[in-house]
Amino acid sequence: MARVNDSLDGIRDTDGSHAGKGSSPNLGQTWYLDNGSSRHLIGYKSLLTDFAKKDGPMVTFCDNSGRVVIGVGTFECKTVKLKDVFYLEGLKGNFISINQLCNAGYKVLFNRHVGNLFDSENKIVLSVLRENDIYIV
Numbered sequence: 001m002a003r004v005n006d007s008l009d010g011i012r013d014t015d016g017s018h019a020g021k022g023s024s025p026n027l028g029q030t031w032y033l034d035n036g037s038s039r040h041l042i043g044y045k046s047l048l049t050d051f052a053k054k055d056g057p058m059v060t061f062c063d064n065s066g067r068v069v070i071g072v073g074t075f076e077c078k079t080v081k082l083k084d085v086f087y088l089e090g091l092k093g094n095f096i097s098i099n100q101l102c103n104a105g106y107k108v109l110f111n112r113h114v115g116n117l118f119d120s121e122n123k124i125v126l127s128v129l130r131e132n133d134i135y136i137v
Contacts, residue, residue, distance in 0.1 A: 031077055031137035033108075033115050033128060034095040040075070040082050043091030048073030051087070059088055067091075077137060079125045080106075080117060096137065110135070 045051060051073035059067045071087035075094075082096065083104070098108050106125075107118040115135040117126035128137045 031094045031096050033098060033135035033137065035098040037095045037097045038099045040085040040097050040100055041091060041095040042073075042075060042085050042087055043089070043094065045071060045073075045087050045089070048075055048085060048087060050074045054086075059086075077126070 042048065048071070051071055054069055054072045056068055059069060067088050067090065069086045070089055073085055073087060075082045075085050077096065080101075082100075084100070101108055101117065105120050107122070109116050109118065110130075113130055115128045115130065116124050119125045126137070128135050
């Protein structure tokens with residue numbers, strides 16, 4: 001879905017899908033496990049703790065529209081504390097970066113029905129069902 005490129009100067013929708021531009025009945029509560037994003041992304045500043053303003057990087061979507069990251073913070077997603085979450089004003093979905101989880105020491109295991117997140121002691125700390133080929137928290 002959304003990806004921050006290697007130089008961290010943009011986030012791209014790699015498959016032409018919404019990359020958070022659609023709508024959801026639980027806008028602030030819907031999180032997607034995203035193996036294409038190198039950063040956690042959120043569109044709701046009020047859900048972040050430890051919020052700090054940030055000037056960039058620039059976010060670019062597949063239609064070449066863009067936004068600048070204007071902040072970073074922490075979000076507690078059930079039993080997992082997500083740190084360094086980029087805030088993008090107006091983003092309609094929230095994305096949990098598999099890359100960022102792995103860098104934080106978690107292990108992620110998927111099968112055709114569920115995605116599981118394991119801590120450093122190999123205990124499941126988050127389990128999400130696959131719905132329409134998407135792992136939604």
